[in-house]
Amino acid sequence: MLYAIYDKDGRIIQFAHRKKFAEMQCRNGRRKVQCSEGASSETQYIDTSGTTPTPKPRPDTTCTTSGNTVAADGTSTIEFSGMDDGTVVKIKGPVTASFTADGDNASKSIAFTSPGKYRVIAQGIFPALPKEFVIDVTNE
Known part of the structure; x- marks a missing residue:
């Protein structure tokens, strides 16, 4: 047993x-x-x-991205969407940032200014499992 x-x-x-x-x-x-x-x-x-x-x-954290490549021009964005209220998104790379989803089916657009690979982890409220993305930010 x-x-x-x-x-x-x-x-x-x-x-x-x-x-x-x-x-x-x-x-x-x-x-x-x-x-x-x-x-x-x-x-x-x-x-x-x-x-x-x-x-x-345990279910996966609900979060999707609009893509995995974006220009480091400060105006092009990646949108994180479909997040449940309280989902914490941590962005780690040449620059780090984090935000917490406010409201169900929340979305947030992020612009990047420093090129490089960024590891993004979205963690919903327990029992959700974390979801991981890699965003490639280019000079182009």
């Missing part, structure tokens, strides 16, 4: 093979649920919306 110990949000904190050990870990609002071998705290969460807590795959 494998048990997942999880918090009030459904985050899997740890696993236990023995029911007694799992029960010992259930304090400070933690709970346990039986799950299958191979369960993963990185890719799964415990859905508590129904009558029985159920391990489920």
Whole structure:
């Protein structure tokens, strides 16, 4: 038997093979649920919306881009769209920046002035998994 110990949000904190050990870990609002071998705290969460807590795959963060190449002219933009409220977008490269989506189905346009490769990570509210993009900012 494998048990997942999880918090009030459904985050899997740890696993236990023995029911007694799992029960010992259930304090400070933690709970346990039986799950299958191979369960993963990185890719799964415990859905508590129904009558029985159920391990489920974590969904991807909702975010799309209008492209992956843009000119470093300060006026051409990449649009990030379809973001849920509270999604945090971090841009790392020659210049770093971040922003938080405000409202559901939010969008934001970003212009770049420094050429290079930028790694963009969009992280929605838990249980969403982060989504990663690479933006190539060129001199052209």
